[in-house]
Amino acid sequence: MAGNSGPVRLTAVVHGMVQGVGFRWLTARKAAQLQLDGSAVNRADGTVEVVVEGPEPDVRQLLDWLESDSAPGMVSRVEAEITPATGGLHGFHTG
Structure with a gap:
């Protein structure tokens, strides 16, 4: 998906x-x-x-932030998958 600027x-x-x-709060x-x-x-x-x-660059x-030393706590690894956006997400929830 590199180079795509559409939603992911x-x-x-x-x-x-x-x-x-x-x-969760800092994320x-x-x-x-x-x-x-x-x-x-x-x-x-x-x-x-x-x-x-x-947008893919922002995602x-x-x-990158989640995988960096800037993320709170001590992150040992991140399992991540980037796929096409499906919609339906509004705002940000930490529940």
């Missing part, structure tokens, strides 16, 4: 110490800065699932 969906599972450290703030819609939700296994949609910027 990022589905990412973030592993590491990412619960109880403000990870929501970063997504808002990039004008992305989606969610960041704690999973029972201690990971956080992040789903966002928006990739969020993914």
Whole structure:
């Protein structure tokens, strides 16, 4: 999908110490800065699932941030998939 500027969906599972450290809140703030819609939700296994949609360059910027030392907590790895956007996401939710 490189070079596409149309809307895409990022589905990412973030592993590491990412619960109880403000990870979802700061991810929501970063997504808002990039004008992305989606969610960041704690999973029972201690990971956080992040789903966002928006222009591919902005989605990739969020993914780069999730994988960087700037992300809160201690991210050990990110399993990510970028697919065509499906729509239906409005705002950003951290539930």
